[in-house]
Each structure stands twice: as C-alpha cells, then as structure tokens.
Amino acid sequence: MALIVHKYGGTSMGSTDRIKNVAQRVAKWHDAGHQIIVVPSAMSGETNRLIGLAKQIMDQPDPRELDMIASTGEQVSVGLLSMALLAIGKQAVSYAGWQVAIKTDSAFTKARIQSIDDVKVKRDLDAGKIVIITGFQGVDEHNNISTLGRGGSDTSAVAIAAAMQASECLIFTDVDGVYTTDPRVVTEARRLKTITFEEMLELASLGSKVLQTRSVEFAGNYRVPTRVLSSLTDPLLPIDIEANSGTLISFEEDTNMEQAVISGIAFNRDEAKITVLGVPDRPGVAYHILGPVADANIEVDMIIQNQSVDGKTDFTFTVSRGEYHNAMAVLNSTKGEIGATSIIGDAKVSKLSVVGVGMRSHVGVASQMFRTLSEEGINIMMISTSEIKISVLIDEKYMELAVRALHKAFDLENA
Amino acid sequence: MALIVHKYGGTSMGSTDRIKNVAQRVAKWHDAGHQIIVVPSAMSGETNRLIGLAKQIMDQPDPRELDMIASTGEQVSVGLLSMALLAIGKQAVSYAGWQVAIKTDSAFTKARIQSIDDVKVKRDLDAGKIVIITGFQGVDEHNNISTLGRGGSDTSAVAIAAAMQASECLIFTDVDGVYTTDPRVVTEARRLKTITFEEMLELASLGSKVLQTRSVEFAGNYRVPTRVLSSLTDPLLPIDIEANSGTLISFEEDTNMEQAVISGIAFNRDEAKITVLGVPDRPGVAYHILGPVADANIEVDMIIQNQSVDGKTDFTFTVSRGEYHNAMAVLNSTKGEIGATSIIGDAKVSKLSVVGVGMRSHVGVASQMFRTLSEEGINIMMISTSEIKISVLIDEKYMELAVRALHKAFDLENA
Numbered sequence: 001m002a003l004i005v006h007k008y009g010g011t012s013m014g015s016t017d018r019i020k021n022v023a024q025r026v027a028k029w030h031d032a033g034h035q036i037i038v039v040p041s042a043m044s045g046e047t048n049r050l051i052g053l054a055k056q057i058m059d060q061p062d063p064r065e066l067d068m069i070a071s072t073g074e075q076v077s078v079g080l081l082s083m084a085l086l087a088i089g090k091q092a093v094s095y096a097g098w099q100v101a102i103k104t105d106s107a108f109t110k111a112r113i114q115s116i117d118d119v120k121v122k123r124d125l126d127a128g129k130i131v132i133i134t135g136f137q138g139v140d141e142h143n144n145i146s147t148l149g150r151g152g153s154d155t156s157a158v159a160i161a162a163a164m165q166a167s168e169c170l171i172f173t174d175v176d177g178v179y180t181t182d183p184r185v186v187t188e189a190r191r192l193k194t195i196t197f198e199e200m201l202e203l204a205s206l207g208s209k210v211l212q213t214r215s216v217e218f219a220g221n222y223r224v225p226t227r228v229l230s231s232l233t234d235p236l237l238p239i240d241i242e243a244n245s246g247t248l249i250s251f252e253e254d255t256n257m258e259q260a261v262i263s264g265i266a267f268n269r270d271e272a273k274i275t276v277l278g279v280p281d282r283p284g285v286a287y288h289i290l291g292p293v294a295d296a297n298i299e300v301d302m303i304i305q306n307q308s309v310d311g312k313t314d315f316t317f318t319v320s321r322g323e324y325h326n327a328m329a330v331l332n333s334t335k336g337e338i339g340a341t342s343i344i345g346d347a348k349v350s351k352l353s354v355v356g357v358g359m360r361s362h363v364g365v366a367s368q369m370f371r372t373l374s375e376e377g378i379n380i381m382m383i384s385t386s387e388i389k390i391s392v393l394i395d396e397k398y399m400e401l402a403v404r405a406l407h408k409a410f411d412l413e414n415a
Numbered sequence: 416m417a418l419i420v421h422k423y424g425g426t427s428m429g430s431t432d433r434i435k436n437v438a439q440r441v442a443k444w445h446d447a448g449h450q451i452i453v454v455p456s457a458m459s460g461e462t463n464r465l466i467g468l469a470k471q472i473m474d475q476p477d478p479r480e481l482d483m484i485a486s487t488g489e490q491v492s493v494g495l496l497s498m499a500l501l502a503i504g505k506q507a508v509s510y511a512g513w514q515v516a517i518k519t520d521s522a523f524t525k526a527r528i529q530s531i532d533d534v535k536v537k538r539d540l541d542a543g544k545i546v547i548i549t550g551f552q553g554v555d556e557h558n559n560i561s562t563l564g565r566g567g568s569d570t571s572a573v574a575i576a577a578a579m580q581a582s583e584c585l586i587f588t589d590v591d592g593v594y595t596t597d598p599r600v601v602t603e604a605r606r607l608k609t610i611t612f613e614e615m616l617e618l619a620s621l622g623s624k625v626l627q628t629r630s631v632e633f634a635g636n637y638r639v640p641t642r643v644l645s646s647l648t649d650p651l652l653p654i655d656i657e658a659n660s661g662t663l664i665s666f667e668e669d670t671n672m673e674q675a676v677i678s679g680i681a682f683n684r685d686e687a688k689i690t691v692l693g694v695p696d697r698p699g700v701a702y703h704i705l706g707p708v709a710d711a712n713i714e715v716d717m718i719i720q721n722q723s724v725d726g727k728t729d730f731t732f733t734v735s736r737g738e739y740h741n742a743m744a745v746l747n748s749t750k751g752e753i754g755a756t757s758i759i760g761d762a763k764v765s766k767l768s769v770v771g772v773g774m775r776s777h778v779g780v781a782s783q784m785f786r787t788l789s790e791e792g793i794n795i796m797m798i799s800t801s802e803i804k805i806s807v808l809i810d811e812k813y814m815e816l817a818v819r820a821l822h823k824a825f826d827l828e829n830a
Binding site for chain 1: 484511560
C-alpha cells in the first residue's frame with residue numbers, strides 16, 4: 001500500500017461525464033489498496049470565464065478580489081469529483097485549500113506555498129477516504145484566499161505529495177508523457193520513460209508546456225517522484241500498465257537508464273532579437289539598456305554583450321515576439337541616454353535548445369550541435385549555455401529543419 | 416452616521432453591468448456618511464447551474480459536497496461587487512462566510528446560523544471600507560462549508576444586521592415592497608408603507624415570495640428593522656427618497672399607523688384536498704393517517720377532523736397540488752390499516768388568507784370575510800385560523816373573484 005497523489009487537468013475535468021471517468025480511474029487505484037489524494041483543476045474554460053467577468057468590471061482586476069473569484073472553479077471541481085466517487089460507492093471528502101490548510105504568502109494571483117497541514121488529510125486517508133483537494137490555491141496568514149497563478153494545480157499536487165510524503169505524484173494530462181521533441185515537428189520523436197528533474201526544469205522553462213516550471217522545481221527540491229501520463233486512456237486500463245506509463249521525472253540521475261547524451265530538443269518559435277549598436281563600454285551599460293525594458297514589464301531571455309572595440313560594444317538580447325514592438329519603442333526613446341549609435345532588430349527568429357544531463361560527462365555536444373547546423377547551412381545568431389543545455393538562436397525559417405537534423409544527429413529516435 | 420446592511424438578489428447581480436449599478440447605489444449610501452455592509456446573492460441562474468452540474472453526477476447530491484459547490488456562486492458575486500466598488504474609487508473588501516466567520520450548525524443545504532464574529536468587519540468599517548459578505552452560507556464547527564437553503568441570502572443579511580447591531584437592513588429586490596395582495600390579481604392593490612413582523616411572517620409562510628420566512632423570523636427575534644425596496648430604480652435616486660421607499664417591516668405594532676383591521680390578502684393556487692371517510696374515532700387516528708404521508712416526504716398544510724358520529728369520523732387535510740397523486744397513493748395503500756371506508760380528493764382548490772394584527776383588537780373579521788364570500792356565492796371547504804390570520808379553502812375557479820371581493824370589503828385600496 002502506498003500513498004499516491006493524482007492530479008487531473010481542466011480537460012480531464014471538462015464535463016460531468018469526464019469527471020465520472022476520473023472517478024473510475026481514481027477508484028481503480030484505491031481498489032488496488034493505495035491511499036489516494038486527488039488534486040483536480042477547474043473545469044476547462046471556467047477559470048477564463050471567471051477572469052473574463054472580473055475584467056468586465058476592472059481592466060486590471062484587484063488581485064485579492066480576483067483570487068476570491070478565480071479560486072471558485074477548483075472548489076466546484078472538488079465537490080463534483082467527490083460526489084462522483086460517492087456515487088460509485090467510495091468514501092470521499094473534498095477540501096478547499098483553506099480547509100486543509102495550505103498556507104501561502106500574500107502575493108495574490110502568484111502566491112507561493114509555505115506550508116501544508118497534514119493532520120486532517122492523514123486522518124481521512126487512514127479512515128479509508130479518498131481526499132480531494134483544490135489545486136491552484138491556498139490561504140495567507142490573514143485567511144485571505146490566494147491563487148498560485150496559471151497552471152498552479154500542478155504545483156499544488158506536487159507540494160501536497162511532498163507534504164504528505166507520498167510515494168508518487170501522478171500528473172494525468174492530455175499528452176501521454178514527455179517526448180524527445182514535439183512529435184508534430186519530428187514524427188520519430190520518442191516518449192521518454194524517465195527524465196531527470198534538472199532536464200525537465202530546462203524543458204519546462206524553455207516552453208515545453210507539459211508541466212508548470214514551479215511544480216518541477218518543487219518536485220526537485222522535495223524529491224517527489226512525479227509521473228506525467230495520459231488521462232485519455234480507458235479509465236479501467238490495468239493498473240500495472242498505467243503505473244508504468246508516461247514519463248517518470250526522477251530525482252536520481254542513474255535512474256535514467258537510457259544514458260543518452262541528450263534527452264530532448266526544445267524550441268520556441270516566438271522569439272525576437274534586438275541589438276543595440278555602438279554603446280560606450282562602461283559599468284552600468286547593461287542596466288541602462290535593460291532597466292527601462294524591465295520597467296515596461298517586458299521579459300528578456302538571452303543576453304549577449306560583445307567584446308568591446310575602441311571602447312564601444314554591441315549589446316544583443318531576445319524578447320518574446322509579442323513584445324518586440326514595445327521593446328523597440330522603449331529603446332528608441334532611451335537611445336540618446338544610452339549613447340547608442342543605432343538599434344536594429346529581427347522579429348523572425350526562433351530559439352532551439354538541446355537538453356541533457358549527459359552533457360556533464362560527454363564532451364563534444366556543442367561541437368556536434370554546431371556541426372550539424374553548419375552542414376544544413378543554418379547560421380547561428382546567438383548561443384547561450386548552462387550545465388545541461390545549449391540554446392541557439394536561428395532564423396525561424398530553418399527551425400523545423402534544425403530540429404529534425406539534431407534529433408537524427410543525436411540519435412534520439414533510437415536511444 | 417448609521418450602520419446599514421444592504422442585500423441584493425440574484426436579478427440585481429445578474430450581469431456585470433447590473434453589478435456596476437449596485438456599486439453605484441452602495442457608494443451613494445456610503446457617500447452619505449453611512450457604514451455599509453453588502454450581502455449579495457449569486458448571479459441569477461448561477462446557483463441553478465451549479466446544482467444542475469451536481470445532479471448530473473448524483474441524483475440525490477451529497478449535502479456536504481453540494482454546499483461546497485453551491486456556495487461558490489456567492490463567492491464570485493462578492494469578489495465582483497468589491498471590484499466594482501474599487502473601480503469607482505471606494506475602499507472595499509469581500510469575505511466568504513467562513514472568513515467572517517459566520518458559524519452554523521452542520522445541517523448542510525439547510526443550515527442555521529449560530530453566531531457571527533464581528534471583529535474583522537467592525538475593524539474594516541471603522542477604517543472606511545465597504546464590507547461585502549457572501550449570503551446563503553457559513554461554516555460549521557469542523558470548518559465545513561454550509562448553505563442556508565434557497566433564499567438564504569435574505570437570512571444572512573438580517574442575521575448580519577442583527578450581529579452588527581445595524582440600524583436597518585435594506586433588502587433590495589425586483590419588487591418595490593409588500594402589497595395588500597398580488598397586483599396582478601387586484602389592480603387596486605396598494606403598497607404597504609409598514610407591516611409588522613408577525614404579519615410579514617404569516618404572509619411569507621403563506622406563499623408571498625417577497626422574503627424568505629426564516630429571514631423574517633430572524634428580524635423579529637432580533638428586532639432588526641428590515642425594509643423591502645426596489646433595486647430597479649435609478650441607482651442615483653436621492654437617498655432621502657430611497658430611504659423611505661418600499662415597505663418597512665417593523666417590530667413595533669404601533670408603528671403601523673395605518674391601523675387597518677387587516678393588512679393583506681395572501682393566496683396559494685396550488686392546493687389539493689384529501690378526505691379520509693369513516694375512520695374509527697380513536698386515539699392515534701391522525702398519526703396513523705398522516706404518519707405514512709410524512710414518511711413519504713409530503714408536507715401537509717391545513718388539517719381538519721370532523722365531530723365523530725357513531726364512533727366514526729372524517730379526516731381532511733391539504734397538500735400542495737404536485738404531491739396530490741403521491742399522497743392519494745400512500746393513503747390507498749394504508750386504507751385497510753386505517754379502517755377508512757373510502758378516500759376522496761379534490762386537486763382543484765385554492766387557499767386564501769386574510770392577515771392582520773388588527774384582528775386582535777377588532778371583532779367580526781371572520782364573519783365579514785364569510786359574509787363577503789357568501790354574497791359572491793363562494794362555498795368555503797375548510798377554515799383554519801391563527802391569532803392574526805384566517806385561511807379558507809375554496810374552489811380554485813373562485814379564487815380571483817374572492818381576492819377582489821375581500822380586498823374591496825376590507826377597504827384595502829384606501830386604507
């Protein structure tokens with residue numbers, strides 16, 4: 001018998017029929033002798049509906065009141081799922097975040113979990129009940145309702161698994177795991193049976209939408225074995241098959257038995273590049289260029305400062321494509337102050353990253369990546385690296401070609 | 416400066432534009448120097464939508480889980496109204512019932528309020544904030560969310576007014592007050608400026624839908640001056656006009672300056688009458704007849720047992736028309752046990768009641784009522800009386816005629 005946390009996304013909870021399916025699946029795991037906690041999201045579309053109502057009243061909704069409203073979607077979900085379990089003869093009880101309690105800070109709409117009280121939940125589990133807890137939310141020290149931000153139910157599930165010392169957190173979603181790259185771009189893309197937290201963290205922050213970045217951080221920090229698997233299979237799929245399906249995000253590097261040098265290729269099409277030319281190379285130049293950009297709430301990703309020549313340097317960075325025009329406007333207005341000769345940009349670029357803990361022990365990953373791109377005639381505009389990742393910026397028109405070439409070069413379809 | 420509680424129904428909260436209107440009206444009262452607590456209902460249709468989802472999952476939804484779900488409608492309302500006030504420059508804060516806390520018993524879906532903590536609300540009011548509290552709900556001793564049943568927001572508003580010692584509770588609704596009778600039946604029906612709690616209680620329990628019965632009981636028990644008034648007027652209607660509009664439900668009999676013998680005529684079309692003939696007149700006969708009816712969850716209203724003749728008696732009672740066939744089936748199945756000779760019924764009857772505290776000091780109300788009906792050729796089937804009410808059961812086809820004749824006979828259009 002193990003304690004297992006299940007998380008179901010909004011699509012899985014999208015109708016009362018689908019909620020009945022979720023109940024079947026949960027009941028199957030409970031019947032197998034496990035203690036089960038379920039963390040469901042709001043029914044698909046519900047959170048957007050609620051935020052839409054709020055925006056009809058206030059363009060910039062008050063964060064505390066927005067959380068009061070937005071948190072109700074998950075509250076409805078837990079009640080419905082609890083009923084669906086009761087209806088098939090299971091003992092079940094639902095809790096809102098504040099009832100557990102899940103304590104957070106007071107950063108409304110983007111709160112962070114500080115502690116989770118396990119007393120009530122443990123008592124219910126020991127009494128044979130399936131416990132259903134709202135994702136996405138908690139309560140601050142003054143008993144104000146807080147939400148964790150979009151995708152926060154992933155984080156809730158992992159945090160609850162950590163607090164309850166669950167043996168595994170199963171994230172049921174509408175994909176059946178984490179792939180070597182997007183199967184829509186590379187048909188040979190292969191589902192990974194395991195991936196390390198560090199790799200998953202890089203993939204999540206690089207735009208792979210499978211899991212919210214913060215939930216991966218939580219899983220890594222608290223060493224919660226977390227599995228991404230499909231909620232679209234038959235709910236009565238034999239449990240020993242389901243228990244080994246999807247992708248396990250593991251906290252032990254050696255569980256990655258596949259020992260590939262790299263695990264996956266992530267990419268982001270919607271990038272834009274801006275270069276500030278001929279700025280005087282003196283302390284504070286980066287701050288003077290990027291300060292006003294940050295003040296305009298524009299997030300900057302890759303940053304490169306060239307070797308200076310004759311006391312002048314070039315400064316290049318990327319922003320998401322939707323912010324390109326805003327960022328150019330900000331820079332043109334501060335150009336004189338910065339002392340730049342000119343500002344140029346390119347909104348048709350994409351970022352491509354190879355990720356893998358194998359890079360630590362294998363030399364030559366960068367050179368193989370660069371050679372492959374060179375052989376395809378693809379120019380690299382910017383490079384940035386971390387211990388387990390190499391990212392390059394390229395012309396967007398070569399993006400798919402580059403992903404396919406690298407997927408083949410690193411033998412990802414066969415690993 | 417006074418502390419005033421406003422309550423707004425689902426229609427008043429039915430869209431974001433209407434919620435903005437409510438905010439205008441509330442702000443007007445706050446601008447006039449009052450401290451304001453607002454208790455809004457869920458947006459119209461929302462509670463039904465939520466209960467509908469629950470019923471798709473369970474025919475008889477689990478009460479605790481149903482309250483978990485149904486309570487969210489009001490939570491969305493308080494958040495939206497708080498934002499609408501913030502958007503026009505007011506300080507406002509919303510609370511769910513558990514945050515105040517409003518403590519109830521654990522009778523889910525029909526809980527009763529036990530206590531209300533005023534500390535947090537008082538502090539906010541003193542700081543100049545408008546406080547918005549969810550109607551319809553509270554929390555039991557184990558922190559489970561409870562709801563008070565349909566129309567429960569009226570009760571919440573009056574209970575909060577009592578706990579906070581508010582000087583008045585204003586129930587804004589889609590009618591502009593309490594009338595001598597239904598204006599759709601008698602065009603001369605007149606709005607009452609005041610009505611006593613006892614009269615309002617009789618009218619509410621007789622089926623006049625203006626206020627939930629329990630809220631009137633609360634107002635009477637805690638002596639909360641409560642006013643029913645329209646939310647359909649211009650929200651910027653001058654406050655001295657609005658403050659005297661509608662109908663004040665007063666706890667002092669002498670504030671009823673109109674001194675009419677009766678205050679109003681209530682009626683209910685959907686009645687049915689059942690007579691059990693020739694039952695042996697011995698102790699326990701009423702229980703043996705009505706016990707099985709109650710066990711079938713059928714509510715019985717008027718009850719009459721005839722003088723017995725030769726040790727046999729007739730027993731007549733009324734049920735709501737929708738329960739007529741069920742009740743007949745129950746009785747026919749227990750007929751032999753009861754020892755009745757036969758069971759007859761009539762599903763085309765209506766109940767009509769005249770109500771007024773003036774009855775206490777005026778003799779002859781009953782005889783005037785009976786004479787009026789007699790002059791119109793209307794036969795009375797059953798009679799039941801209380802200290803301030805006389806109810807009769809008549810053929811439904813005479814119902815409107817009877818209401819008009821009595822309205823005229825008691826001079827209600829001119830009082």
